Amino acid sequence: MLKNKIFLYFLFALLASIVNVIGQHIFLNYNENLFFAVIAGSAAGLVFKYILDSSIVFEGKKSINIRTFVIYASFGACITPVIWIVEVMFLNIFGTVFMRDVGAFLGLGLAYYIKYEMDKRYVFKS
DSSP, rough: OHHHHHHHHHHHHHHHHHHHHHHHHHHHHHHHHHHHHHHHHHHHHHHHHHHHHIIIIIIOSSSOHHHHHHHHHHHHHHHHHHHHHHHHHHHHHHHHHHHHHHHHHHHHHHHHHHHHHHIIIISHHH
């Protein structure tokens, strides 16, 4: 059962990462500000992932619990700089949008590993 939960958590992390990067590209079609695009993508990925984590991985209620969401989002905010640093570092080193996206996915993978441990221990304790 635990392996299944971990698999689902990381599957949802992958899907949320895709939502994040697509959100950035959609935002950048209307505004060239990378900083705000990264925030918009992060917000889209956060809400998407919370809904899946709370209702499926950690078997919570199907509705959004505001208190739990605030804690979940706060932990996410604490690790978000990891994602941004890796993403911007790849953009600065390689200078292409493709490599920025590669950096975004690597940063998201690392951040989601840290976040899973935090969520399991502090947010959705059973």
